[in-house]
Amino acid sequence: MALQTWFANSPPQPGAPGLCALTVSPDQWRQVAQDFAAAAGRLLALWASADERGTPTIRAAFLAEQQGLLLSVPLARPDVPYPGIGDLFPAAVRMQRAIADLTGLRSTDSDARPWLRHAAWPAGYRPLIDPPLSAPGAQADLDDYAFVRVEGDGVHEIAVGPVHAGTIEPGHFRFSVVGEKVLRLEERLGFAHKGIEQRFTQLPILDAHRLAARVSGDSAVAFAWAYCQALEGMAGEEIPPRAAWLRALYLELERVANHLGDLGALGNDAGFAFGLAQFSRLKEGVLRASHEALGERYLMDAIAPGGTRRDLARNGAPPLGRYLREIADEVLRLQMIYDEHEGVRDRFNGAGTVAPELAARLGLTGLAGRASAQAFDLRSDLPCKPYAQLSVRKIIRTDGDVAARVAVRFDELQESCRLIQHILGALPDGPHCTHVRVPADGAMGAGLIEGWRGPVWVALEAGPAGTIRRCHPHDPSWQNWPVLEHAIIGNIVPDFPLINKSFNLSYSGHDL
Amino acid sequence: MLKTLRQIASVGIVSEQPPRPDEDLRIRDSLQAHIRAVLGRALCIRHIDAGSCNGCELEIHALNNPLYNLEGLGIRFVASPRHADLLLVTGPVSKHMEVALRRTYEATPDPKLVVALGDCGCTGGIFGESYASRGRVSNVLPVDVAVPGCPPSPTRILAGILTAISSAPAARAAPGQLT
Numbered sequence: 001m002a003l004q005t006w007f008a009n010s011p012p013q014p015g016a017p018g019l020c021a022l023t024v025s026p027d028q029w030r031q032v033a034q035d036f037a038a039a040a041g042r043l044l045a046l047w048a049s050a051d052e053r054g055t056p057t058i059r060a061a062f063l064a065e066q067q068g069l070l071l072s073v074p075l076a077r078p079d080v081p082y083p084g085i086g087d088l089f090p091a092a093v094r095m096q097r098a099i100a101d102l103t104g105l106r107s108t109d110s111d112a113r114p115w116l117r118h119a120a121w122p123a124g125y126r127p128l129i130d131p132p133l134s135a136p137g138a139q140a141d142l143d144d145y146a147f148v149r150v151e152g153d154g155v156h157e158i159a160v161g162p163v164h165a166g167t168i169e170p171g172h173f174r175f176s177v178v179g180e181k182v183l184r185l186e187e188r189l190g191f192a193h194k195g196i197e198q199r200f201t202q203l204p205i206l207d208a209h210r211l212a213a214r215v216s217g218d219s220a221v222a223f224a225w226a227y228c229q230a231l232e233g234m235a236g237e238e239i240p241p242r243a244a245w246l247r248a249l250y251l252e253l254e255r256v257a258n259h260l261g262d263l264g265a266l267g268n269d270a271g272f273a274f275g276l277a278q279f280s281r282l283k284e285g286v287l288r289a290s291h292e293a294l295g296e297r298y299l300m301d302a303i304a305p306g307g308t309r310r311d312l313a314r315n316g317a318p319p320l321g322r323y324l325r326e327i328a329d330e331v332l333r334l335q336m337i338y339d340e341h342e343g344v345r346d347r348f349n350g351a352g353t354v355a356p357e358l359a360a361r362l363g364l365t366g367l368a369g370r371a372s373a374q375a376f377d378l379r380s381d382l383p384c385k386p387y388a389q390l391s392v393r394k395i396i397r398t399d400g401d402v403a404a405r406v407a408v409r410f411d412e413l414q415e416s417c418r419l420i421q422h423i424l425g426a427l428p429d430g431p432h433c434t435h436v437r438v439p440a441d442g443a444m445g446a447g448l449i450e451g452w453r454g455p456v457w458v459a460l461e462a463g464p465a466g467t468i469r470r471c472h473p474h475d476p477s478w479q480n481w482p483v484l485e486h487a488i489i490g491n492i493v494p495d496f497p498l499i500n501k502s503f504n505l506s507y508s509g510h511d512l
Numbered sequence: 513m514l515k516t517l518r519q520i521a522s523v524g525i526v527s528e529q530p531p532r533p534d535e536d537l538r539i540r541d542s543l544q545a546h547i548r549a550v551l552g553r554a555l556c557i558r559h560i561d562a563g564s565c566n567g568c569e570l571e572i573h574a575l576n577n578p579l580y581n582l583e584g585l586g587i588r589f590v591a592s593p594r595h596a597d598l599l600l601v602t603g604p605v606s607k608h609m610e611v612a613l614r615r616t617y618e619a620t621p622d623p624k625l626v627v628a629l630g631d632c633g634c635t636g637g638i639f640g641e642s643y644a645s646r647g648r649v650s651n652v653l654p655v656d657v658a659v660p661g662c663p664p665s666p667t668r669i670l671a672g673i674l675t676a677i678s679s680a681p682a683a684r685a686a687p688g689q690l691t
Contacts, residue, residue, distance in 0.1 A: 121607075132642060163560055169561050190608055191563070191608045192603070193563075194644050195642040198644075199638070261573065265573075277577070280576065281577055284579050300662055333515070511606075
């Protein structure tokens with residue numbers, strides 16, 4: 001009930017559909033968070049910026065009951081820690097630690113260790129508040145991180161990373177094990193932190209979608225779309241119908257390519273190299289079909305403010321549709337082979353289980369969430385154009401293990417292939433792009449897109465004369481990385497690569 | 513099992529011809545020709561993501577698909593720098609990865625080659641240099657070959673790797689100076 005009061009007092013937030021904006025005092029802030037937690041709402045993102053008068057402000061995005069709220073909490077006394085919400089939304093803890101690293105604003109929660117900051121910059125420097133360093137070239141050093149120690153008879157530690165054995169992004173995993181059984185995993189991330197949020201403030205607002213697309217390269221379409229949705233929202237611009245449909249085509253192609261890649265890699269991690277060979281061949285086919293029809297293998301620069309950078313190649317639709325139909329058939333065949341393969345089944349079933357209750361408690365989101373009964377998909381629950389017309393089938397599993405995450409991918413692949421056929425058949429005529437004006441100084445927009453991994457959020461604040469005051473891109477990996485620490489408990493060390501891959505979380509998208 | 517075999521047989525061999533080396537990608541010429549000739553037959557690569565957006569990684573993965581069939585050329589990725597002849601480095605070098613990158617380089621036995629991959633590896637790309645980024649790979653390590661692109665296609669990556677292990681035309685023209 002209380003939730004409705006907050007929504008009733010909130011004007012619409014420009015950008016993604018179904019969002020409202022509300023400003024509350026630090027005293028009310030925890031009450032709002034509590035009301036969302038009580039209504040089984042989700043925390044989408046938590047970050048900090050300064051409002052137009054320069055007051056440091058905590059911002060959060062919540063979702064509940066098919067509505068979203070962008071909450072702003074100006075802090076009149078930035079030296080006084082603001083109330084933490086780690087007890088209500090466990091995923092908030094790392095976000096609060098990142099806020100402290102980047103802006104100096106601290107929460108009242110107990111874990112005050114740095115998160116994104118290692119030794120690259122001194123504790124006193126606030127990258128998102130202070131001006132860029134004049135001489136940033138100095139060589140970085142190592143720091144000492146206070147990992148949680150597990151003690152007891154026969155417990156030992158295995159340290160992995162940041163350089164991993166395969167072609168993977170950098171990160172560190174500290175396992176505490178007895179024999180080969182994992183008692184505890186502690187992640188240490190931030191190795192790929194390259195200053196993306198500060199970089200945004202140095203780019204023109206009409207160009208920075210290119211940086212958004214490179215927050216996490218495997219989700220380029222989702223981030224670029226979310227960025228443009230925020231920008232177009234605050235500029236009051238409606239994109240042409242064809243542009244919206246093309247964007248959906250790109251987003252589904254991105255989902256298909258990533259799911260194909262993951263299904264192959266998961267087979268490989270279960271000792272079934274046949275799967276990697278087959279799925280990576282199909283994925284290559286999709287990339288080449290994208291290149292033929294859209295001019296890019298990976299759609300890094302396909303989306304631009306006002307629509308899309310290019311239109312579908314003339315006569316590009318039929319071959320793309322044909323190939324996607326072939327893929328759907330082949331995937332069905334391969335799914336049967338995976339299902340019938342005893343060795344694969346043995347590795348997938350029961351590995352890395354996240355029970356639905358735990359998933360709800362920890363806020364597991366996106367694809368991995370749907371494999372643990374978290375029935376949430378923006379494409380059907382809070383659809384932007386053109387998804388309302390596409391009636392996306394939501395894929396849910398309840399087992400929460402590697403097998404469930406594989407099954408969700410198989411079904412989502414089929415659904416995306418269906419959506420692509422639908423889009424190619426119903427693509428409206430007309431322009432694929434419109435002009436977008438520079439938004440007014442102080443304007444704020446929000447973008448929210450269901451990427452292949454989960455909900456991708458971008459909050460954009462305009463500065464004077466086409467500059468960016470602040471841009472916060474948020475990858476769903478923030479929510480899911482902490483859950484991986486739980487998923488591995490009680491499993492054996494050799495299953496970690498498989499379990500990790502079944503989540504396939506982004507390091508770059510998280511480290512920023 | 514029968515379904516698996518039928519699938520293998522029906523797909524057949526899909527591998528394609530590799531690209532030619534491209535001298536435009538070469539930045540320096542650090543190895544003698546006869547060493548290159550040996551490496552060229554069985555090259556071990558260690559990939560290091562020094563802070564990339566993961567776009568380049570996707571295309572490195574593609575090199576191992578049956579169409580590019582990297583292992584068919586005698587080139588493979590290895591798990592340890594101690595087993596590697598060539599380091600394939602992606603990303604602008606984040607400051608948090610700088611020490612790890614240097615240590616990986618030091619752990620790689622001589623003679624060794626370094627290929628910087630992608631616009632970020634070549635120039636720092638859209639991320640540039642900042643409080644958190646050292647920019648291009650050559651700001652941290654000596655680079656032999658740099659392959660631009662965002663991300664570069666698997667064919668371009670392969671051309672870069674083959675350039676690193678092929679002899680520069682000048683070296684090839686002087687066979688008497690092998691030692």
